[in-house]
Amino acid sequence: MDKFRMIFQFLQSNQESFMNGICGIMALASAQMYSAFDFNCPCLPHYNLAYGLGILLVPPFILFLLGFVLNNNISMLAEEWRRPQGQRGKDPAVLRYMFCSMAQRAMIAPAVWVSVTLLDGKCITCAFCTSVPVETLGNASHPGLSQGEMKRVLARIPCKEIYDGQEFIANEVAVRYLRCISQALGWCFVLLMTTLAFLVRSLRPCFTQAAFLKSRYWSHYIDTERKLFDETCAEHARSFAKVCIQQFFEGMSTDLAAAHCHPPRKAPAEAGETAEKLLGITDQGTMNAALKSWHRCKPPLHLHPPVLPSSNGWVGEKQPPAQPPVPRKEMAAYYSRV
Amino acid sequence: MDRFRMIFQYFQSNSESVMNGICGLLALVSVKMYTCFDFSCPCLPWYNMAYGLGIMFVPPIALFLCGLILNRQSLVMLEEWRRPQGRRKKDLAVIRYMCSSIMQRAMVAPAVWIIVTLLDGKCLICAFSGSMDPEKFVGFANASPVQVQQLLAKVPCKDDELMRNNTSRKAVSRYLRCWSQALGWSILLILIMAAFLARWLRPCFNQAALLQACHWSNYIDIEQKIFEETCCEHSRLFAHKCILHFFESMRQEIKLHSFSLPREGEGAEGEEGLLRGITDQDQVNKLLKMWYYEKPPLDVSQV
Numbered sequence: 001m002d003k004f005r006m007i008f009q010f011l012q013s014n015q016e017s018f019m020n021g022i023c024g025i026m027a028l029a030s031a032q033m034y035s036a037f038d039f040n041c042p043c044l045p046h047y048n049l050a051y052g053l054g055i056l057l058v059p060p061f062i063l064f065l066l067g068f069v070l071n072n073n074i075s076m077l078a079e080e081w082r083r084p085q086g087q088r089g090k091d092p093a094v095l096r097y098m099f100c101s102m103a104q105r106a107m108i109a110p111a112v113w114v115s116v117t118l119l120d121g122k123c124i125t126c127a128f129c130t131s132v133p134v135e136t137l138g139n140a141s142h143p144g145l146s147q148g149e150m151k152r153v154l155a156r157i158p159c160k161e162i163y164d165g166q167e168f169i170a171n172e173v174a175v176r177y178l179r180c181i182s183q184a185l186g187w188c189f190v191l192l193m194t195t196l197a198f199l200v201r202s203l204r205p206c207f208t209q210a211a212f213l214k215s216r217y218w219s220h221y222i223d224t225e226r227k228l229f230d231e232t233c234a235e236h237a238r239s240f241a242k243v244c245i246q247q248f249f250e251g252m253s254t255d256l257a258a259a260h261c262h263p264p265r266k267a268p269a270e271a272g273e274t275a276e277k278l279l280g281i282t283d284q285g286t287m288n289a290a291l292k293s294w295h296r297c298k299p300p301l302h303l304h305p306p307v308l309p310s311s312n313g314w315v316g317e318k319q320p321p322a323q324p325p326v327p328r329k330e331m332a333a334y335y336s337r338v
Numbered sequence: 339m340d341r342f343r344m345i346f347q348y349f350q351s352n353s354e355s356v357m358n359g360i361c362g363l364l365a366l367v368s369v370k371m372y373t374c375f376d377f378s379c380p381c382l383p384w385y386n387m388a389y390g391l392g393i394m395f396v397p398p399i400a401l402f403l404c405g406l407i408l409n410r411q412s413l414v415m416l417e418e419w420r421r422p423q424g425r426r427k428k429d430l431a432v433i434r435y436m437c438s439s440i441m442q443r444a445m446v447a448p449a450v451w452i453i454v455t456l457l458d459g460k461c462l463i464c465a466f467s468g469s470m471d472p473e474k475f476v477g478f479a480n481a482s483p484v485q486v487q488q489l490l491a492k493v494p495c496k497d498d499e500l501m502r503n504n505t506s507r508k509a510v511s512r513y514l515r516c517w518s519q520a521l522g523w524s525i526l527l528i529l530i531m532a533a534f535l536a537r538w539l540r541p542c543f544n545q546a547a548l549l550q551a552c553h554w555s556n557y558i559d560i561e562q563k564i565f566e567e568t569c570c571e572h573s574r575l576f577a578h579k580c581i582l583h584f585f586e587s588m589r590q591e592i593k594l595h596s597f598s599l600p601r602e603g604e605g606a607e608g609e610e611g612l613l614r615g616i617t618d619q620d621q622v623n624k625l626l627k628m629w630y631y632e633k634p635p636l637d638v639s640q641v
């Protein structure tokens with residue numbers, strides 16, 4: 001238990017750092033994904049807006065959901081939310097605390113994507129190039145072009161190679177204008193996000209500190225309890241399996257002895273531990289039979305009540321009381337075929 | 339307890355280092371952000387000033403707020419400031435000390451951004467090219483006022499067709515860059531002198547009060563950490579007892595309802611102890627179901 005205790009303490013004291021680490025990794029992954037992504041504006045009147053805004057808004061949504069998926073605590077939150085009340089009341093403040101802390105961490109990667117996209121400028125340039133004010137930046141007085149034609153020409157602004165509206169508005173002028181707007185929006189977004197984060201963090205001690213301490217304690221408690229319960233169940237399963245298998249081998253060796261009509265062989269006292277570990281199976285035929293039996297007829301998930309172990313670990317002279325007869329019969333039947 | 343003591347000593351000796359580390363990291367992030375940022379001046383009459391000054395002042399505000407957010411001590415200070423007095427008096431000197439140390443660390447990254455911006459010069463060239471006096475530069479002296487405004491606004495854009503081979507553009511650019519770099523170096527010198535004087539003259543003014551404030555601010559920080567650690571330890575023990583109690587109550591229930599022989603011999607020996615009386619599939623399933631449908635109450639006083 002000591003080893004588990006150390007591990008739990010480490011996890012507990014470092015759960016926050018672990019989650020912050022995942023958060024930071026996702027933010028870096030988001031920036032890397034953007035730089036690796038090959039942005040290709042379609043340069044067509046209505047497609048530009050859809051493509052530009054799609055690249056700006058859809059990946060952040062996916063990253064937000066991914067932030068929840070990668071967070072281990074989401075299943076804990078769901079479990080606590082859906083469990084029947086039973087003998088333990090449910091505290092909505094704890095649920096809110098868990099949800100808020102998960103949502104805050106999940107928001108970081110999308111915010112990084114949106115900031116990087118806006119500061120880079122390609123998306124906004126692509127999405128809004130048809131709305132550039134040609135009157136102020138260029139000369140709209142050039143005759144002969146309908147609205148639709150004008151839009152088609154302006155839509156090609158992001159694609160310098162095919163842009164043919166140089167006489168209406170220079171490509172560099174339009175791109176600089178749009179990029180300036182995009183970067184201004186980007187920095188405003190960054191400022192807004194940091195201000196919000198600052199307010200959320202600094203207003204809490206001013207208003208709800210006691211409630212916060214309570215929610216935080218109980219949310220950590222629920223997490224610790226779940227981990228400890230899983231560990232206890234794992235320990236139990238291990239012991240269950242060990243006893244089950246031990247009883248299987250003991251049953252096998254007793255059966256064999258009964259089938260061959262001689263009393264179970266007593267290992268000589270001096271053979272000691274090794275003989276005990278052999279569990280009464282000491283030749284190839286017996287081992288093969290045991291393995292076959294294990295495959296064909298696994299023992300039921302029901303441990304026999306334990307008997308007093310004798311000094312050499314054998315079931316020994318005394319027959320175990322009240323053994324359920326059914327599995328025994330099956331094994332005996334199997335052996336009679338052999 | 340020994341392990342806790344080691345951990346706390348680590349925290350104590352290193353909370354300053356951790357904060358200084360974060361401060362340095364933010365300063366590096368600030369420089370990296372500036373170099374990665376693709377500065378592109380709009381080269382339009384009113385937009386230039388807004389863009390240039392915006393790039394110079396908005397990111398530092400965001401970096402300052404980041405510096406406050408990432409510093410754990412700011413939360414500790416706020417809690418100390420807002421807590422009800424109770425049985426422990428509040429010492430404003432301690433709160434002031436903590437506040438000033440937090441602010442100093444948070445100001446480093448914005449200062450780095452502003453200095454790097456000024457030393458690079460692009461922001462100032464973009465912001466103030468339209469405010470230059472055209473008489474000083476030969477290329478712009480003979481144009482109409484409106485044209486002059488347009489031309490001056492295009493100075494930051496080297497590749498613009500009007501500015502490509504314009505020597506006056508280079509003159510304006512060099513002039514503004516010179517001013518920008520002079521300003522950058524002056525600010526750097528002033529800040530370093532101020533930091534130097536503040537550190538050097540500090541012992542001359544009320545050193546005893548300073549030592550007290552420093553000690554108690556450290557104390558509050560450590561007390562907070564130890565409280566969190568103790569709560570973690572407590573919640574672990576609470577959970578452990580609660581689960582053991584749950585398994586025990588399940589075992590009692592099984593004993594009541596089943597007719598199997600009671601266990602003889604020593605209790606809790608090796609594997610049998612770990613099995614806690616739960617020895618078949620149905621019992622395990624029942625235990626797991628009970629755990630979900632009826633979690634035990636948060637009360638280990640009966641254990």
